[in-house]
Amino acid sequence: MPILLFLIDTSASMNQRTDLGTSYLDIAKGAVELFLKLRARDPASRGDRYMLVTYDEPPYCIKAGWKENHATFMNELKNLQASGLTTLGQALRSSFDLLNLNRLISGIDNYGQGRNPFFLEPSILITITDGNKLTSTASVQEELHLPLNSPLPGSELTKEPFRWDQRLFALVLRLPGVASTEPEQLGSVPSDESAITQMCEVTGGRSYCVRTQRMLNQCLESLVQKVQSGVVINFEKTGPDPLPVGEDTLMELCRPSNLFAAQPWHSCHKLIYVRPNSKTGVPVGHWPIPESFWPEQNLPSLPPRTSHPVVRFSCVDCEPMVIDKLPFDKYELEPSPLTQYILERKSPHTCWQVFVTSSSKYNELGYPFGYLKASTTLTCVNLFVMPYNYPVLLPLLDDLFKVHKLKPNLKWRQAFDSYLKTLPPYYLIPLKKALRMMGAPNLISDNLDCGLSYSVISYLKKLSQQVVLVKSNKPKSFALRSAFPYSLV
Known part of the structure; x- marks a missing residue:
């Protein structure tokens, strides 16, 4: 709405x-x-x-x-x-x-x-x-x-x-x-x-x-x-520019008549469209965009976040990865110098991985959580949002179903446990839900920890209760204006 x-x-x-x-x-x-x-x-x-x-x-x-x-x-x-x-x-x-x-x-x-x-x-x-x-x-x-x-x-x-x-x-x-x-x-x-x-x-x-x-x-x-239904994201290039894909494409990019030639494609501040479900009228999704910090149990408070997440993309061509029954989210990017550049490369069968800096506990750039890819018809560019560190997870799940037939050996379990250690704690619930949909409900324990400290969880609950209290007051009452300077309700 x-x-x-x-x-x-x-x-x-x-x-x-x-x-x-x-x-x-x-x-x-x-x-x-x-x-x-x-x-x-x-x-x-x-x-x-x-x-x-x-x-x-x-x-x-x-x-x-x-x-x-x-x-x-x-x-x-x-x-x-x-x-x-x-x-x-x-x-x-x-x-x-x-x-x-x-x-x-x-x-x-x-x-x-x-x-x-x-x-x-x-x-x-x-x-x-x-x-x-x-x-x-x-x-x-x-x-x-x-x-x-x-x-x-x-x-x-x-x-x-x-x-x-x-x-x-x-x-x-x-x-x-x-x-x-x-x-x-x-x-x-x-x-x-x-x-x-x-x-x-x-x-x-x-x-x-x-x-x-x-x-x-x-x-x-x-x-x-x-x-339009959507959210604004800062897309920033990380690493070197991609190699040209061919002489024709290179010549086309150099033409002065190119619509976006004067605009930098490596830094764009644009909308991704979040389409509502055709049946329910409400958007449906499975995976978050990661936070730019690693949540710790001893963290006394949350660091303030920027309104628009900074999503970094690497221009190294990769194979798009999907496996049967594992859900993913797909969002079309608003036209921009970045989408124009990707479309002009005419490479709909390769993708560029995306990252959020400091989302990982183990490296600064973080692990990929999805990729940018041109549509097969070269009419738009989509952001595919996957499970965090999906290049490690997807081969593991492929082996689980095709090789181990849902009966993994010790080596597989050790590899899966190692993967889970790279996962921000808030990914555990959506991953467990996805695995249940795939027919593997018991791979992750039911005793899930969201990663937030008790003080942070208590503070968020307290804030919610304060807003409820504000809204429950009559908007024109003197008490509300005294306690809350704006009559917002």
Whole structure:
């Protein structure tokens, strides 16, 4: 169920008028209404949840949150007034805190236990602003700063205020107050040069510099297409570049007309699409992306994680590995310089292994947990997520079924035990589940240890209880505002 949060600039400068006499705030309201109409064309929109936040001081900035229905959303939108300051940083922080309110209760972030792409709450945050100077009661600010301290329990577990399934897009209104005599330029809408652009790009989104009504409509059409189920990942190359696969390919890559020639393919910050199951409508998966640390029993607290995992890929051509009945997860990558480069190599029968640095106890790069591979039709690139250190596990399982007929000898058991020692503890439960599906339920003991210390487990439970307590209070009560500065519920 996608969440669509509209953050509307209600600073006094939104009262400025275009050449048609319409205020920027009225244009913003109309843009939201048009977006809803465009989005309604998609049958999947029936599951959408809409939220409305403004630049007012918290908690009054939350106009429609988790409990308000669509009628309340529309009524609050209609009644918006522009009279405050351009407190963008605080408004963004309030918006992300609102989106993150339920995550500790649902366990969706799975802190310390690997990142599951199939546990997600895809959210699009669309802010509509005039891009004027950022202001506060104290001063005018040149740079965008989000408050570091959040009232949300557990916010210290992630370095950034956003999560990997939340992307920020900005419509920056630059419509003139006097009718232009210049002919309107056609083509794609450029990014804006205001402070919010960098913040958008960090989340995996972008800004739009809107100079005409036609451009605004074009942007809204584009944004509707951005409502995708997926998570953002940093893909980084490790090791040397690959060898050229042939003269023709090399010449093609060197052509100036190549669409992505000027962009580095070795570092991409892009979405992987997490498709819902066709029968249940909910994404299904089996394996996590590993954490960037090894969980120890004596670890007193969890290290804060980055919102977007850094997945390193090695350009050494490998054979794709799969065996019968062992589940794997497959995610399509959003088009990028990396996908273009892989597709232009025209090697659909080889793959590049992927790693998370420091995920292993025994080496810095970690062991491979999957691979990147072009589709056989060379139309897209997919990330295959496998069991951790799968190049060791898969031959062992192949021997277990084909050679030992599910009756392994001592040598096989020793090799399997050695493999398990390379496995982060949080992989034991999904591996045991997969082995049960394959017909080998007793290879791993039932007494599984998640690898987290008692103090960490207790702390995570305590955080969840704190959020439940916050949500159980009436949102407009004085007690809630005293204990929790943002009325997020």
